[in-house]
Amino acid sequence: MTHDIMMLLAPGPPNAEWEAEKAGWRARAMGNVVCGYRDGSRLAGAWRRGFDAADRSSDPLGLML
Secondary structure (H helix, E strand, O other): OOOOHHHHHOOOOOOHHHHHHHHHHHHHHHOOOOOOOOOOOHHHHHHHHHHHHHHHOOOOOOOOO
16 A cells, blocks of 8 residues: 655644634734634634733733744
8 A cells, every 4th residue: 555645744724713813813912902703602612712811921922823
């Protein structure tokens, strides 16, 4: 049995919650306080987690995801 190495190295499907957390971190690092996700949604919660984590960080810009 052989495997196509390019298929194995191909990117997987995006993780929406991880992307929202990264967006929240970036928003805090860049000084933006407005969340673009619908209030109460799981993506808004993920965005808030990222924002809050960056807020607690000693160097949010240097540690940006």
